[in-house]
Amino acid sequence: MLEAFDFVIFGGAGDLALRKLVPAFYRAYRNGELPKGTRIIPTCRNTDVVRDYKNKVREAAQKHLRADEFVDADWQAFEEYIFPIFLDIAKKDEKWDEMGALLNGSGNAQRVFYLSTPPSVFSVCSKHLSETGLITPTSRVVVEKPLGYDSASAEEINSQIAEYFDESCIFRIDHYLGKETVQNLLALRFANGMFEHLWDAKTIDHVQITIAETVGLEGRASFYNDAGAMRDMVQNHILQLLCLVAMESPNRLTADRVRAEKLKVLENLRPLTGNSVKINTVRGQFAAGEINGKPVPAYQEELGSTSSTETYVAIRAHIDNSRWANVPFYLRTGKRMKQRFAEIVIQYKDVAHRVYPEAAGKTVPNRLVIRLQPEENIKIVMTTRNLEKQETELRPVVLNFNFADTYKDFQSDAYKRLMLDAAKNDASLFIHRAEVAAAWGWVDPIIEAWARPENNPHFYRAGGWGPQAADELIQSDGRNWFVVD
Numbered sequence: 001m002l003e004a005f006d007f008v009i010f011g012g013a014g015d016l017a018l019r020k021l022v023p024a025f026y027r028a029y030r031n032g033e034l035p036k037g038t039r040i041i042p043t044c045r046n047t048d049v050v051r052d053y054k055n056k057v058r059e060a061a062q063k064h065l066r067a068d069e070f071v072d073a074d075w076q077a078f079e080e081y082i083f084p085i086f087l088d089i090a091k092k093d094e095k096w097d098e099m100g101a102l103l104n105g106s107g108n109a110q111r112v113f114y115l116s117t118p119p120s121v122f123s124v125c126s127k128h129l130s131e132t133g134l135i136t137p138t139s140r141v142v143v144e145k146p147l148g149y150d151s152a153s154a155e156e157i158n159s160q161i162a163e164y165f166d167e168s169c170i171f172r173i174d175h176y177l178g179k180e181t182v183q184n185l186l187a188l189r190f191a192n193g194m195f196e197h198l199w200d201a202k203t204i205d206h207v208q209i210t211i212a213e214t215v216g217l218e219g220r221a222s223f224y225n226d227a228g229a230m231r232d233m234v235q236n237h238i239l240q241l242l243c244l245v246a247m248e249s250p251n252r253l254t255a256d257r258v259r260a261e262k263l264k265v266l267e268n269l270r271p272l273t274g275n276s277v278k279i280n281t282v283r284g285q286f287a288a289g290e291i292n293g294k295p296v297p298a299y300q301e302e303l304g305s306t307s308s309t310e311t312y313v314a315i316r317a318h319i320d321n322s323r324w325a326n327v328p329f330y331l332r333t334g335k336r337m338k339q340r341f342a343e344i345v346i347q348y349k350d351v352a353h354r355v356y357p358e359a360a361g362k363t364v365p366n367r368l369v370i371r372l373q374p375e376e377n378i379k380i381v382m383t384t385r386n387l388e389k390q391e392t393e394l395r396p397v398v399l400n401f402n403f404a405d406t407y408k409d410f411q412s413d414a415y416k417r418l419m420l421d422a423a424k425n426d427a428s429l430f431i432h433r434a435e436v437a438a439a440w441g442w443v444d445p446i447i448e449a450w451a452r453p454e455n456n457p458h459f460y461r462a463g464g465w466g467p468q469a470a471d472e473l474i475q476s477d478g479r480n481w482f483v484v485d
C-alpha cells in the first residue's frame with residue numbers, strides 16, 4: 001500500500017511539470033491512487049507564478065488531458081493536493097527553511113525530490129537540500145534525461161548527485177520505461193514460452209526499432225540543437241527498448257536483476273567507431289515539407305539559424321553475444337516524419353526448405369510487430385492458404401491483439417506510473433548509473449565520428465520516412481524498413 005508522500009517538483013512552473021507531471025498526479029487522483037495527505041509541492045522562481053500557479057496548471061491540464069478526463073469538480077478536489085511555493089534553487093536563503101518547515105510539518109515520511117530542471121543545477125539543488133537537512137533516509141531524488149551531453153559530463157553529474165544521495169535513492173527517469181506497452185515486453189518474452197523459445201540468432205533474422213514523430217522543435221530550439229536526435233532519443237529511449245528486447249531473463253524481476261541484465265546488453269553492443277560509423281549509421285535533418293496536409297518549414301528555418309544537428313538517426317547495431325550473433329538491430333528515430341508511431345519488429349528467418357512453388361504466391365517472413373504507440377497492439381504476420389482460391393495460393397494475414405479490446409479502461413500514463421513508483425521506492429523502471437555510462441560509452445564515438453564533414457546529415461522531406469540513405473542502409477542487407485498498415 002502506498003502511503004501518503006511529499007513530492008517536490010523543482011522547476012514546478014516548467015513545461016514538463018505543467019504538461020505532464022501535475023496532470024499525471026491528477027490521473028492518479030481520479031484513479032484512487034493518490035493517498036490522502038499526499039502533497040505535491042511545485043517550486044517556482046517567481047512569486048506571481050506561485051500566486052497564479054493553480055490557474056496555470058489547470059489551463060495546461062485542460063489543454064493536455066483528454067476532454068473526457070478533465071472534470072471540473074475532480075480537478076477542484078485535486079487542487080487540494082497542490083502546494084506551490086516560491087524558491088530560487090540557486091540561492092540559499094530562508095525560503096529553503098520555509099520549505100523545510102513545510103516538509104517536516106507534514107508527517108509524511110516518504111519524500112521525493114523531482115529535479116525537473118537543467119542538469120546544471122542538480123548539484124546546487126542537492127547541496128541546498130542537504131544543508132537544510134531535508135534529505136532523510138526515506139528521501140529519493142528523480143532526475144530527468146538527458147543525463148549529460150557525453151560520458152564525461154554524465155559522469156560528472158552522477159558524481160555530483162552521489163555526494164548527497166546514495167545510488168539506491170537516485171531515480172533516473174526514462175519515461176519510455178513507464179509506458180505500459182514497453183513493460184509488457186518483459187511479460188511477452190518471459191511469460192510466454194512460445195516467444196522466448198524463438199528469441200535468438202537461430203530463429204530471428206533481424207530486429208527493427210522505430211520511434212517516429214511528427215513534431216518538430218516544439219519551442220525547445222536551444223536544447224534540441226545542442227542535443228540532436230542521438231542524445232535526445234537514441235542514447236536513452238531507443239537503447240532502453242533495445243535492452244528490453246535483447247536482455248537475458250533476469251532470475252527475478254527486482255530492480256537490481258533487471259538493470260544488471262540490461263547493462264550486459266549495453267556492454268555487448270559492438271562499438272561503432274571511425275569508418276564503421278559511416279557504414280552503419282545515417283544522420284538526417286528535415287527539409288521543408290508537409291505533414292497532414294499542412295506545410296512545415298525546414299529544421300534550420302524553424303531554428304532560425306544554420307545548423308548541422310541531426311533530427312533523424314538510423315543505425316545498424318549488433319550485440320556481440322551468442323544469443324544475437326550476426327542478428328542486425330536496425331534502429332531509427334526522427335522528427336517530422338509522416339506518422340507518429342513507436343514500434344518493434346522481430347522478423348523471423350524463413351523456413352529452411354520451401355515446399356510451396358514460387359507460383360503459389362509470395363510468402364512473407366513471419367514477423368512479430370509490437371506497436372507501443374499511438375495504438376497499443378501486438379501483431380503476428382503469417383502466411384496462410386488463400387481460402388478464396390481453388391488452386392494453391394498463399395497469402396499473408398495478420399493476427400492482431402489490441403490492448404484496448406481486452407483492457408477497456410486502459411489508460412497509459414508513463415509519468416504517473418513512474419512517479420508513483422518513485423514514491424513507493426521501486427526503482428525497477430529507472431536507470432542505473434552504470435547503464436547511463438555504458439549507453440554514453442557506445443554513443444560517444446559515433447557522435448565524435450559525425451563531426452567529420454563526410455558525415456553531415458542527409459536532408460529528408462518533412463512528412464516523409466527519412467533520408468534515402470537510411471533506406472539504402474537496410475536495403476544493402478536485402479531488407480526493408482517495415483510499416484504495418
Ligand code: BG6
Pocket residue numbers: 213215232233342
Ligand atoms: C522526449 C524527447 O524524451 O521524448 C522529445 O526529449 C520527444 O524530443 C519525446 O518528443 C517523445 O516522447 P513520446 O512519449 O511522445 O514518444
